[in-house]
Amino acid sequence: MTLHGILPYIQIVLSVLLVACVLLQQTGASMGGAFGGDNFSAAYHTRRGTEKYLFYTTIIVGFLFALSAFVALVIQ
Numbered sequence: 001m002t003l004h005g006i007l008p009y010i011q012i013v014l015s016v017l018l019v020a021c022v023l024l025q026q027t028g029a030s031m032g033g034a035f036g037g038d039n040f041s042a043a044y045h046t047r048r049g050t051e052k053y054l055f056y057t058t059i060i061v062g063f064l065f066a067l068s069a070f071v072a073l074v075i076q
Helices: 003-024 050-075
Strands: none
Touching: 003 050
16 A cells, blocks of 8 residues: 555544544633633643643644645645
């Protein structure tokens, strides 16, 4: 198989991984913060352990997905 034939499968796998990584992340902000309420305790949060690993994984998978979309655009 050529890159043109396998690239859609790579993009499907990356998109599923990206959605899973985003959905697994926890948010510290409450609903009041979304509507203008003060929630200063959620503004300053340090990521540690698994949360930090998941955050960096999300960034890497997002970059790889964008790169694969750009490659699909170029080889088309």
